[in-house]
Amino acid sequence: MVSVMKGKFITLEGSEGVGKTTNAAYIKDRLAQLDVECVVTREPGGTSLGEKIRSLLLARDSEAIDDYAELLLIFAARAQHLARVIRPALERGVWVLCDRFTDATYAYQGGGRGVPDASIAVLENLLQGDLRPDLTIILDIDPETGLARVKERGEFDRFEREQLAFFQRVRNAYLARAATDTQRYRVVNVARGLPEIQSDLRQQLDQFIQRVQ
Numbered sequence: 001m002v003s004v005m006k007g008k009f010i011t012l013e014g015s016e017g018v019g020k021t022t023n024a025a026y027i028k029d030r031l032a033q034l035d036v037e038c039v040v041t042r043e044p045g046g047t048s049l050g051e052k053i054r055s056l057l058l059a060r061d062s063e064a065i066d067d068y069a070e071l072l073l074i075f076a077a078r079a080q081h082l083a084r085v086i087r088p089a090l091e092r093g094v095w096v097l098c099d100r101f102t103d104a105t106y107a108y109q110g111g112g113r114g115v116p117d118a119s120i121a122v123l124e125n126l127l128q129g130d131l132r133p134d135l136t137i138i139l140d141i142d143p144e145t146g147l148a149r150v151k152e153r154g155e156f157d158r159f160e161r162e163q164l165a166f167f168q169r170v171r172n173a174y175l176a177r178a179a180t181d182t183q184r185y186r187v188v189n190v191a192r193g194l195p196e197i198q199s200d201l202r203q204q205l206d207q208f209i210q211r212v213q
């Protein structure tokens with residue numbers, strides 16, 4: 001099906017403890033100030049089915065989840081999310097701000113678990129066709145500091161329980177992707193105070209809006 005996407009698709013990425021929730025709220029407010037209607041959603045999740053799959057993925061269970069079972073669950077949630085939320089919004093001209101998307105799969109399942117990028121790309125192409133985010137903001141921090149922040153919040157979920165080396169691979173995968181397309185990816189250093197982070201985010205957003213209008 002050929003469809004014309006009118007809204008813009010922004011994704012927010014990063015390893016653990018980078019402050020995605022606070023920064024997503026800031027981006028939504030900035031877009032509202034600029035009169036841009038925007039749906040804020042997340043992955044895995046964003047639909048009733050997707051949230052159930054999220055619970056399966058984050059739960060700490062005694063049975064280890066196979067890397068490919070994990071990958072397919074993530075893409076099952078994504079298929080539903082694309083069909084029910086993301087594509088309909090973009091087609092209506094509404095912008096979508098998604099807390100994690102397929103770059104997280106390349107970072108966590110690819111970089112973290114070692115699933116080949118080519119396998120991820122097969123599923124990406126199958127489900128997304130040529131749909132890719134218009135702007136991807138990667139919130140970046142060294143994983144040690146990020147994990148210390150997560151620890152303050154309480155118990156670790158199934159991903160957060162991984163070792164530091166896993167998150168170093170996740171971060172490296174994000175940064176390697178960012179280096180391939182400096183137009184689409186913007187890396188924001190979040191090892192700073194909130195005012196500096198938000199001023200950086202605002203600048204990136206304003207530049208993006210100027211570019212696409």
Ligand code: TMP
Nearest residue numbers: 043044074100101104105108109159160
């Ligand atoms: P969150 O903590 O940012 O809500 O994300 C939940 C976890 O899901 C996070 O640890 C990263 C993981 N995840 C993947 O491993 N692959 C993916 O494609 C996505 C979207 C998330």
